[in-house]
């Protein structure tokens with residue numbers, strides 16, 4: 001009855017865990033900041049809807065917001081202007097728009113393993129084949145150029161990168177960004193760089209893939225930056241000619257992004273630019289707490305995440321990630337099995353620290369008790 005592509009994708013493993021959770025379970029499965037958007041932004045949204053900003057706007061977004069985003073990128077490539085920017089309905093739509101604009105049936109797309117849950121399915125929905133490249137713990141969860149070289153064929157169209165990474169927290173340092181860009185250039189690939197966690201870095205320095213040029217599409221979002229995942233607003237930064245093509249596809253999916261949300265974010269960028277730093281103070285303290293607690297559990301080890309708000313501990317118990325996650329669920333802790341992000345997540349869990357410190361401590365106590373039980377088997 002339905003198109004073949006429907007059979008190519010599944011509802012993500014993360015959602016399945018929520019559906020099976022007992023009441024009162026501690027939720028460390030969250031992929032969103034547990035904060036509210038800045039007060040200035042909330043007020044601006046109210047003003048926008050009360051003063052008539054309730055209608056369709058330009059498909060590529062409000063010119064003033066596109067200008068403001070372009071300004072943020074001008075220090076990376078001075079010629080960046082609003083023509084390089086498309087405002088999207090979140091990073092998710094940005095990723096799908098990029099996929100539909102760039103991938104033809106039969107193409108191959110290099111995607112991180114483990115990596116965010118949409119990259120592979122988006123390729124498949126376009127009739128392309130996702131080709132996983134490893135982010136191994138041994139290499140600090142960073143891409144290995146030598147492996148990438150072996151995976152490229154004449155069908156390879158694009159390289160998807162994500163720094164800071166969901167789920168690993170890995171941050172690609174500037175020299176490796178440069179080498180990946182050279183690799184893409186030499187192999188004629190477009191880089192789709194998911195930078196939605198740019199503002200969430202604990203160690204090292206964030207390096208954007210955007211340099212102008214004609215090979216990079218940056219996917220970004222206001223979701224995490226302003227704790228407004230439910231507002232659905234993000235953006236793409238791309239070479240001008242490609243931005244015009246991205247806008248065509250974006251128009252056919254969304255018509256335009258939310259007008260009042262854009263008006264409010266515009267105020268947020270001017271008046272609440274310190275909002276991510278405020279959240280980061282709390283995330284930093286929680287990160288210390290969770291990494292320490294995880295490394296004290298027998299059979300578990302955790303590389304401190306350089307960015308984002310997830311711990312991605314490995315375990316050496318005799319169990320699969322799904323078995324561990326289900327056992328924890330039964331004890332009242334929602335986590336995400338690492339293999340929801342690809343085969344190399346098979347011996348990991350993802351635990352979000354976008355949860356209050358009391359919740360974190362409760363969740364970690366459940367995990368510690370489980371770890372002690374597994375160790376004594």
Ligand SMILES: Cc1ncc(COP(=O)(O)O)c(C=O)c1O
Pocket residue numbers: 031089090091092093116162165166194196220221222223229233234
């Ligand atoms: C790596 C990554 N990219 C993109 C997104 C999409 O976020 P949104 O659609 O809310 O902007 C997420 C959300 O969790 C993410 O973790």
